[in-house]
Structures are given as structure tokens and as C-alpha cells.
Amino acid sequence: PVRMVHGHVSPPTLDLANEELVASHLHAVWLNETRKALPKTVNEMLDMNQPDKMPLLDEYQMHMDSDKVRQSSAQRALNLMRMLGDELSHARGIWLSDNETLEVAVSNWLDQRVKSSFYDFNKALNRWRELFAATQEQLNKAHAVISNPAASEKDRKAAERRYNEAKTQNNLLLNAQTDTSSDFSTYRYLASQGFLPGYNFPRLPLLAYIQGRRGSIGRDSFLARPRFLAISEFGPLSLIYHEGSQYRVKKVILGLRDSGNLEQPGLAKEEARLCPRCGYGHFRQQLENELCVACGTPIEGGRRIDNLYRIENVSTQRVLRITCDEEERLRQGYDMQTTIQFASNDNRLRVVNGQVLAQDGEAILNLQYAPAATVWRINLGWKRRKEESIYGFNIDTTTGFWSKDDQAPTDENDVASKEDRHVERITPYVEDRRNVLIVRPEEYMDENALSTLQYALKRGIEAEFQIEESELMAEPLPNRHERNAILFYESAEGGAGVLTRLVSDPEAISRVARRALAICHYELNENYELQDTNPDCEAGCYRCLLSYYNQMEHELIDRRYSKFTSPLLKLVNSRLSVSSEGRSRDEQVSHLDGLSHSSLEKAFLDYLKKQNHHLPDDAQVTIEQFNTRPDFIYRSHSAVIYIDGPHHEAPNQKKIDDQLTQKLQDAGLTVIRFSKEQSSWPQIIADYPDIFGAAKP
DSSP, X not given: OHXXXXXXXXXXXXXXXXXXXXXXXXXXXXXXXXXXXOOSBXXXXXXXXXXXXXXXXXXXXXXXXXXXXXXXHHHHHXXXXXXXXXXXXXXXXXXXXXXXXXXXXXXXXXXXXXXXXXXHHHHHTHHHHHHHHHHHHHHHHHHHHHTOTTSOHHHHHHHHXXXXXXXHHHHHHHTTTXXXXXXXXXXXXXXXXXXXXXXXXXXXXXXXXXXXXXXXXXXXXXXXEOHHHHXXXXXXXXXXXXXXXXXXXXXXXXXXXXXXXXXXXXXXXXXXXXXXXXXXXXXXXXXXXXXXXXXXXBOTTSOEEEEEEEOOEEEEEEESOOOHHHHHHHHHOEXXXXXXXXXXXXXXEOOEEEEEEOTTSOEEEEEEEEEEEEEEEEEXXXXXOSOTTSOSEEEETTTOBBBOOTTSOHHHHTTSBOOOSSEEEEEEEEEEEEEEEEEEESSOOOHHHHHHHHXXXXXXXXXXXXXXXXXXXXXXXXXXXXXXXXXXXXXXXXXXXXXXHHHHOTTHHHHHHHHHXXXXXXXXXXXXXXXXXXXXXXXXXXXXXXXXXXXXXXXXXXXXXXXXXXXXXXXXXXXXXXXXXXXXXXXHHHHHHHXXXXXXXXXXXXXXHHTTOOOOSEESOOBGGXXXXXXXXXXXXTEEEEEOOGGGGSHHHHHHHHHHHHHHHHTTOEEEEEOSOGGGHHHHXXXXXXXXXXXXX
């Protein structure tokens, strides 16, 4: 409060020891050194005449993948890394080796990342390739049903809806009907995939058109809000206060439609099924799954929403009078739902599974970290709607005006449009790509315990990584009425990189728990028991867990609740066990062990498991371009692992191995070879903490 009174403003904080943040800046340096401007859209860089692979055009490979570019990039990047100085010391043992001096460790890491920059650039385009391929497949399948005279009317209508969905997505990918402010414009897309720093490309807001007042007072303008806030603040018939006047959101500014569709005023809508246990959203290809992609439970019985429509901009009308009763009705607001969908590469989900274990090996929390996941924020309708199972709002699809609705409270229909020509029901949504972390307690926790844990972990993360309260969002899953898990995502532009630290730094969860206990007015005595340092605080206060952001949940928060304090205390001395590929750690070990061909490979896996290192993503995967099959691979780090048996010590074989290693490194891959001497393995692993992680018994 004293600092606020004196006008002191704290600058925004960045975790300069975050590998993703440093790597994205390195990529920006590398891209600048290529001296090759990127086109407006991604497809202009790809050979679209080869739809199966969509490789980069030769001109881009020639400019970008050269020794000259790598050398100049390495020199400039090294100068930037030196500016970070001691900040990088916090990364030792996490993604920088702690077996060397800091300068040598930085130089080695930099050398690996510069060599792989072109490879990483090409890999960052894979999500676009997969989205485009999936869209084309959906178009073709839907067209086949529409053209089939034997198909029923119901099947044809469903196919037409899927066709329109795919066509809308196709236009977004090709940027055919939008300007450079598209989410899929090249530089913005690369930022969304983490290849470039995200805060250079702010997420596009949702705009509300505000009409100017009569005469020379005021002028037409657009009011911008972040998407996830605007979906409710600019919701149907909501009120906006701007420059002393009130405005009501009366219509949606509909996007351009193809000339062939002008005679058919219906909007292209999407369909989704939400998991009843965790709230994960199944869209498009996942729509008919029987089991949830995220938690593995049956989807049957979850919400099915078949009229989703993406809102981009809205228009308002000035309101001359408004009563307090009307304000109170609007304050009750909308029924909001957040859901997510994991990204994928090569048809594999980009998700890291982790488990937080107590000292005695008891599981406390299950973690799922998903980079560049799609987060959907859906407005299901009025909280006071008559039928809770009917979602959305009525809209005139020719004009975009919100229309009279038999599900809306009577008073809301009084201000809805009454001159409707073609009315449909839509459920508005917005979407964005964020790094997300899902936290699931191993044991059941009631809503009071889980709500308190949610805000304790949030406060602990903010304190440990020095970020502002508004930079990290936390929500219950699947919704506020049924709390089974906690969703964390970073709201700051470009992200602060804290969520990835929670699954890459073995000590991070433990430190966050200690911070959370201190924030909740607890400290540990000699007998490892909690002592309350602020008896005046009962269930919570604004110095611990209460805040403006969680006002609606104050009655659920209770820092003294034993079902909250007990698991939090266990987290203080917990350890992290991490896996990937959508499997648990034990499942991943079993999968890799089944693919291992030699006793040395099995011994290597056993060593990683015992030392709690990161496990490989896969084994025995052939790299056709070089006609080689590494024993193990780490996809996210573009690393290949060879476990060399005795025959690799022969001079001729050693020469062949050296030549292959050089080719793979020139292509941007990190090659790590382990000999038959197992005593040398700990040192090699310690040199690559970013790949294997630090050991923690």
C-alpha cells in the first residue's frame, strides 16, 4: 500500500533462467541472420504440390540451413547470453550442465541449439501441416456423404455442417479472407508454437464497436478486451460503460462468407463433446472417441454441444436509460465453460505426464503439462435459462442481431431484436493457444479442500517465480460445480515459463509447497508439524488466499481445513516422476522395455528409472533420410540416443558411427552415444540436464 501511495510501479518480471524463453530469443536471432523474410502465410513457404509431406521450398532451405548462418547466429547469441550473466546460474543442473563452468555450459548448450535451429523451424510448421491435412480429410469425407444419393437427409445435413466447419478452418489456415491480423499469419503462428518470443505478437483481442454520440461529442471507436474476458464482458445483450455512456451489445459482426453461401444464411458451426470427469474437449477427429484423451474415462454422459460459433467482433447500441434491477439481472451473468485440447505432432499428443510422490512413495498429485494446447472459453448461455441442457443464444444469421429466445429470462427478451429473418441457435466461444498444466489429486478432495489447494498452489507459484497474480490463471475442471482437477495456464503475453518448470525441475513443486504454507500463515517446527503464525486469520484473508479474482469462491476457501493442509504438507518433501507420450511413467517404461533389443538397452532404461531421469519418448524409430534407427529418441529435444555394444569399438564400425553422427548433427539433431562401460553413463547424462533432467533419488 505504501508503494502504491507513492506511485511506485513494479516492472513486469521474466524468468530469465527459463530455457523456452532463452531458446525463443535464440531462434529470433537465427531468423534475423538468415536474411530471409517470411511470407504472409505458412503455405507460401511449403511445396503444396506434395500434400503428403508439404516440405519447405528449396529457396528457404538454401537461405536458412547454411554454415554461414549458424556461425553468425552463434556469435550474436553468445553475446546475448553473456548479458544474462549470473541469471543463468539458476539453470545449472536443470538445462545447463553443472559439471562445467557456467561459460562452457552455456557455450555447449548454445552450440546444440544453433545447429538445430533450422530443424526446429521446420518442426514448428508441423502443427500447421497436420491441421491442414486434417481439414482436407474432413472436407473430402463430408463431400463424399453429401454427394452420395443413398445417404439419408439426416446424414447429409450432418455432413454439410462438418463441411462448413472444415471450410472455415481451411480459410483461416490459408488466410484467404482475413488480413495480417490472423492467428495463422506466419510470425504470429511461429510465436504461438513457442518458436519465437510470444510477447512480440500480442494475442488478438475481441473488439466491440462503439458508436459515437450525436454532434461533435465523441466518435466511432472500437473497445478491445482480451478474448477470455470479452466472451463474457461483450456477451449477448450485455452492458458496456464507456466514456460516461452505456452501450448494449446488440449484434455480432459476422465474418465474410463465400459468395456461394450467401443464399444460405446459416452459420458454420462446430461440435464438441466434453469429458464428464475432467472437462477435456473432444473436437473434430476426436469427436467420436469413446474414452477421454486426457483421463481415459468414458465420455458418454458428458456435455455435447453441436452449435459452437467463434465470436471475433461485436457491435453495440447506446442505451439512454437503465434501471438498477436490470443491472442486477445482468450481473448474474452467463454460464461459462473452459475446455482444452492437447496439440499433437506426428499423430502423438504433446503432453508430459508426471506424478508427485511423497517420501514413502505414496502418490499425491498427477500432473499433465501440455505446451501450445488450445484453450476454449465457451458461453453456454444465461445462468438463469429455463432449460440447463439447452445451450447458447438465438441469433439472426443474416444480420448478426441477438434475437428473442424462449430460453432467456423474460426481461432479457425485452431488449432483443424483434425483426428477425433467419434465426439459429449458437453457443459463442473464443479460443487461444497456451501452455497448460492440469493438476489432479490422487485421492478424492471435496470442493472446499480442492478450492483451497487451487489458490494455495497459485499463490505459491506466483511467489516462487515472482509473477503477478493476473499472469497466472487457475480454474477447476470439469467446471465450478464438479471439481475433480485444477487447470493452470499463463495469461501473460509470451508466457512466463513457470509451468514447464514444474515438470522439468524436480524441486519446483516442493519449493512451491513451502511458499504456499508460508503464505497461508504456517511454518514447520522441529517435529515437522504446522504452527499457525497468524491466529487472527480464520478461514482466509487478503494477505493469504483471498483476492479480488476469487470473490465468488471465498466461502469455499479454508486454510485450516485438515483435508487441505495434509496433502500440502506432504508436498514439501515430495519428488517428481515424469513420463511422456500420454502414458504414465510405469506404462512408458514397459513400452520402452518391450522395444529394447539388447541387455545394454534394458540396463540403460533401468538406470534412468532408478535415478528418476526423464524417460525417452520412443525407441527403435527409423530415420529414413539417414537410414538409421537410434535405440531411443527424445522428440521435444530433437535428440537421438545410441547404446553402443562391444562391436562398436571396432575401428571400421567406429568410423561409420562417427560419419553418421556428423550427418545427424549437421541436420540439427543432438546425438548422444553411450558405451558398454556403464560407469561412464552418469557423467554423460549429467552433461545433458535439459534432456535427461537432474537425478533425484
